[in-house]
Amino acid sequence: MTHKVRIGLAGLGRMGRIHAVNLASHCHSAQLACVYDANPEVAREVGEWLEVPYVDSYDDILADDSVDAVAIVTPTGTHADLSVRAATAGKHVFCEKPISLDRQTTLETIDAVRAAGVKFQVGFHRRYDPDWVAAVERMRAGELGDVYLFRTSLRDMKAPKAEFLAGSGGFFVDVTIHDLDTARWMVGEVVEVSAHGTALSDPAIADIGDLDTAVVVLRFENGALGVIDNSRTAGYGYECSTEVMGSRATVRIDNPQYHHYEWRTPGQAARGLARDFEQRYPWAYAEELESFAECVRDDLEPRATGMDALAAFDLATAADQAWRTGHPVSVKPQSTDDGVVYEFDREAS
Numbered sequence: 189m190t191h192k193v194r195i196g197l198a199g200l201g202r203m204g205r206i207h208a209v210n211l212a213s214h215c216h217s218a219q220l221a222c223v224y225d226a227n228p229e230v231a232r233e234v235g236e237w238l239e240v241p242y243v244d245s246y247d248d249i250l251a252d253d254s255v256d257a258v259a260i261v262t263p264t265g266t267h268a269d270l271s272v273r274a275a276t277a278g279k280h281v282f283c284e285k286p287i288s289l290d291r292q293t294t295l296e297t298i299d300a301v302r303a304a305g306v307k308f309q310v311g312f313h314r315r316y317d318p319d320w321v322a323a324v325e326r327m328r329a330g331e332l333g334d335v336y337l338f339r340t341s342l343r344d345m346k347a348p349k350a351e352f353l354a355g356s357g358g359f360f361v362d363v364t365i366h367d368l369d370t371a372r373w374m375v376g377e378v379v380e381v382s383a384h385g386t387a388l389s390d391p392a393i394a395d396i397g398d399l400d401t402a403v404v405v406l407r408f409e410n411g412a413l414g415v416i417d418n419s420r421t422a423g424y425g426y427e428c429s430t431e432v433m434g435s436r437a438t439v440r441i442d443n444p445q446y447h448h449y450e451w452r453t454p455g456q457a458a459r460g461l462a463r464d465f466e467q468r469y470p471w472a473y474a475e476e477l478e479s480f481a482e483c484v485r486d487d488l489e490p491r492a493t494g495m496d497a498l499a500a501f502d503l504a505t506a507a508d509q510a511w512r513t514g515h516p517v518s519v520k521p522q523s524t525d526d527g528v529v530y531e532f533d534r535e536a537s
């Protein structure tokens with residue numbers, strides 16, 4: 189393939205617009221072929237704004253022979269069906285996390301996409317962020333030595349809308365899943381998950397049985413420990429930071445300031461922080477789509493695969509179980525030809 193990889197995008201909400209802008213403007217190897225949203229007004233608005241065709245149905249994207257791949261950025265409960273339909277139509281698939289709200293559907297989707305022989309990348313964007321990538325490269329080169337402690341924070345400034353929360357799969361599957369993927373990618377496989385959670389900011393969150401604050405503790409196969417803290421309602425801004433302490437060095441990826449000036453009044457200094465994930469990741473989201481297009485064009489395996497999404501989903505459901513039961517969950521990573529699969533007693537109460 190010599191042309192830019194032409195990608196049709198479905199779902200133009202908070203995340204879909206970020207991906208649409210990146211595909212339209214910031215990817216050398218990809219081109220935004222067309223956009224679609226279940227709300228036709230939204231599709232028209234974004235299509236006109238970005239000066240790309242907007243279509244009336246998902247099938248219009250799949251029927252277009254000039255489209256090489258789809259980016260699925262719709263609510264989580266729709267990912268599996270849209271991924272399978274795209275793969276069956278011969279389109280490569282970039283799918284936002286998680287693949288599905290349940291394990292069986294996740295497995296079936298991975299199988300269907302594999303059978304169709306197309307590329308399948310999942311939206312774990314931190315694997316494409318220059319800071320995390322640089323840290324992992326130096327860790328892989330042995331500069332950090334043995335890992336002792338992994339620590340990561342992911343905190344939203346404010347909770348998303350109630351409709352989003354209701355279809356999100358719950359706090360661990362929607363939010364912590366990013367940190368669990370980062371933990372596996374940076375440190376390795378996990379053997380035990382403990383979790384505590386609470387909902388304090390809004391009774392509506394507790395009413396749907398969800399959380400706004402959680403702490404997850406991991407024990408890794410190599411004996412290292414991990415601590416994840418998550419919030420839906422940090423208030424001061426959006427934060428994502430990670431630290432890995434090792435026998436030879438420690439790497440810390442801080443939460444950078446968003447504005448590059450500091451306002452100083454006598455005795456005080458204020459700096460601007462990112463308000464949301466769009467501001468926190470000026471490069472990662474564009475880079476993950478650029479990398480996806482390169483995988484399609486050059487026949488390479490994506491860095492964040494369907495099996496990675498399954499492993500992180502399994503750890504997220506283990507965290508959910510640990511929170512509900514109040515007991516740590518022992519998990520067993522099993523290597524397969526395609527990746528790692530986690531086993532644990534899913535019925536434990």
Ligand SMILES: NC(=O)c1ccc[n+]([C@@H]2O[C@H](COP(=O)([O-])OP(=O)(O)OC[C@H]3O[C@@H](n4cnc5c(N)ncnc54)[C@H](O)[C@@H]3O)[C@@H](O)[C@H]2O)c1
Pocket residue numbers: 198199200201202203204224225226227230246261262263264266284285286311312313352362465
């Ligand atoms: N990687 C990240 O950092 C990140 C951040 C936010 C959201 N996400 C993921 O992205 C996905 C979308 O989240 P969001 O916050 O943008 O949601 P959103 O509710 O803001 O937007 C969803 C959009 O999809 C449209 N839609 C609904 N059903 C559709 C269908 N069948 N076909 C086409 N369009 C449809 C809706 O009209 C809406 O415009 C979720 O799976 C979420 O987990 C990932």
